[in-house]
Amino acid sequence: MMLFVLAVALWAALFALNLWLARPGAPSWAGVAVPILFGVALLVLWEATVRGFNVPRILLPAPSSIVATIFSSLPILFADFMQTVVKGALTGYLMGCSAALGVAILVDQVSFLRRGLLPIGNFVAALPIIGLAPILVMWFGFDWQSKAAVVVVMVFFPMLVNTVEGLMDTDKMQRDLIRTYGSSYWQGLIKLRFPAALPFIFNGLKIASTLALIGAIVAEFFGSPIMGMGFRISTAVGQLNLELVWSEILVAALVGTGSYGLLSLVEKRLTFWHPSQRGSS
Template sequence: MVERVLYTVSGVLGVLSLMAMTLQGALSNRLVITAVIVIVASIVGIWLALRFAFWAAVWLLANSSLCALFLLSHLEQNHHAVQNYGFWALVIASWLLAWSSVTRFAEINTLSKSLKMSLSFLIPLIFGAWLLLLWEFITRGLEVPQVLLPAPSDIGDRFIHSMPTLWADFKQTFIKSVLTGYVMGCSAGFLVAIMIDRSPFLKRGLLPVGNLVAALPIVGIAPIMVMWFGFDWQSKAAVVVVMTFFPMLVNTVVGLSAASNIQLDLMKTYASGYWQALLKLRLPEALPFIFNALKINSTLALIGAIVAEFFGTPIVGMGFRISTEVGKMNVDMVWAEIAVAALAGSLFYAAIALIERMVTFWHPSMRTAKQ
């Protein structure tokens, strides 16, 4: 029902765009072709949706992509799209077609396992691509000043032409600061959690202190670490250690108590000692909690390292580049650095999530997620 409404609205917007362009005297070949595509796609989409859900989604996706290409081509030739109401009607209509295709893909359940997996990647890809397209249409069509918000095409151009600088910043921030601090902080948090589990005294005394330190702001820790460890990557790694230590500590302590009393009693009937019960029962039960901390820390580590670089660093690094380029009004370079950071953080998180699925495939939470 919702899809039919979207098809109808798209077709109506296609007709209204032709009327608006005619009244404004702003007809162009590309926009007329786009309007025709929208109208035909909507009519055929309604017919296909009643019989072939999958091919209806493919049809809508293909036509929305074609409309986007024509609209981008129109922007290249006519930079002033602010007053062209037909153009904006077609942008909305094309977006609704893409929305309809995503909705259709998400509701299909009669596909093979491999095709379902492909769709699980395709759906967020379509969604993300259209977010970028809408961003492009708005910034260029409304002539938004680049200082306020550059278009994705400008950011991409800066990204391509600044690869050596971006790579140097990535190495300084992510490879040196983030990875080093991440490994040290998570390892230390895990080992201290084992000690706390072994000693009730530490559990009562250290956890409250840990919660207090975890609440300290980054902007307060970073200058102190720079004073202690210098201006190079070591001070940023120290900030990352502080930020990743306590999430790992708390999650591991909670995870080690996840085993049920029946399971613990069963281990005792086999005369198992503390370390045997820890390695064969309690640590496996704690793995989901440990991986949860690893995933949380994957984003915290990158944020901490970038923020720490605002408080003193060599002339390289993501945080340094962002702070200096903002002062120069090179906002496209700032967004390029943000894109690198977002991509690195997302891939880092995805890698840990993939390892989690491989290691904890036996856990009920993983089996439920697969279903």
């Protein structure tokens, strides 16, 4: 009990410090410090609660034991990361997104495709992944290929819809201007419409990066070799090894945040000219 009271006291102290840091006119490093302090306070509270009240580790393991598990099972976590993130999610993401880009250019040229394919796209995008994953596992086998296939299906249409929309996001005057230069279709695409579509494309890429991770992990629930993050989560729960489950969740969260952050960084570089980016620099 004493532990818990101490933790609450520490949490309150950090909370006060954060309030002070977040005041108007705070130095710039406060922007980084506030979320870190907030996270530390939460971890301390978590640790103290679990220890102080003797919460069973099956319900909620202490952060310290999760960290211990992470360090003792680094090889497993790394193998799962390679299997699920690199082979499954990343392969599927690259294939799905580049295919969507290519098809978007095709759709852009053939109006019949725009009217025919996009409604089907919306339909496929609405299919529940839980239903689709077992079928794709049957088709492509237990290994990462089926996971990549699930990811392709999940990322393809959001990416396609965003890109097609982006390619149409030029005004008539800009298209007329390019026309007065006697430019070809491809010149117009490269010089005008593709750059104009970039904010939309990055929107699609960011949505797809989140979907890819979910898809690759969930697809493993329906059959996989004896590794992978989804496989580990489902079997570790069965073995009541909740520390390992939490470790995998942490890895997934880091990967998700990292890839989203990386994409945002590249986006900022390439679309610095867009009003939404101009304001924040």
